[in-house]
Amino acid sequence: MSSYLDRLLASGLIGLLVLVLPGIASALPEDREQPIHIEADEALRDEKQGFTRYSGNVKMDQGSLHIEADQITIYHVGEEADRILATGKPAHLQQQPDPAKGLIKARAETIEYMKNEQRIELRKSAHIEQDGSIVTGDFIDYLIDQQLVKAGSTLSGDTSRVQVVIPAQVLDNEEADSGATASE
DSSP states (O other), X not given: OHHHHHHHHHHHHHTTSTTTSTTSOOSOHHHHTXXXXXXXXXXXXXXXXXXXXXXXXXXXXXXXXXXXXXXXXXXXXXXXXXXXXXXXXXXXXEEOSOTTSOOXXXXXXXXXXXXXXXXXXXXXXXXXXXXXXXEEEEEEEEXXXXXXXXXXXXXXXXXXXXXXXXXXXXXXXXXXXXXXXXXX
C-alpha cells in the first residue's frame, strides 16, 4: 500500500514543473516540445535580483501542464530557472503525465520547486489526487533524488491529520501484482 502512495505522490509532485524545467522526466514527451503560454494581469522581470514575477489571475500552460495561481515567481540564474514559486488561495496544478492514467490535480497555498535541492513542496492545505487516490495534509514534500515523499499537518499548528484515500480497485491491483511476484 505504501508503495502505491509513494508512486502516486512521486508522479504527481514530479509532474509539478517537469515541463517548465526539462529533463526531470515523467511528462508526456510531446509536452516538452510545446511552447509555454503565460497569462497574467502584470509581469515584472528584475535582472538584478534574478526573478520574473507574474501576478494577478496567472495561468500557465505547456502541453498538458496547467497552473493557475495568484502569483508565479521564477527565480533564475542567468536564463536558467533555479526556483519556481506559485502562490494562491489556493494555487492549482493539473497535468497528464501518462496517457494511460488520469489527470494529476494538486492544490496548495504554496507550490514550490527548488532545482538545486531537487525538491518540490506543497504548503498549506496541500491536496493531490489521481485516479480516485487522494492525499491531503498541511504539507506534502517530495525529494526527487531520494524518491522520498513526506506528508504532514504540523506547519499551521492545527490538529488535523494527513488523510489518504486509496480506491478499492487500486488495492485489488496491488494484491494481484504482489501475488504474481510471489509466485514467480
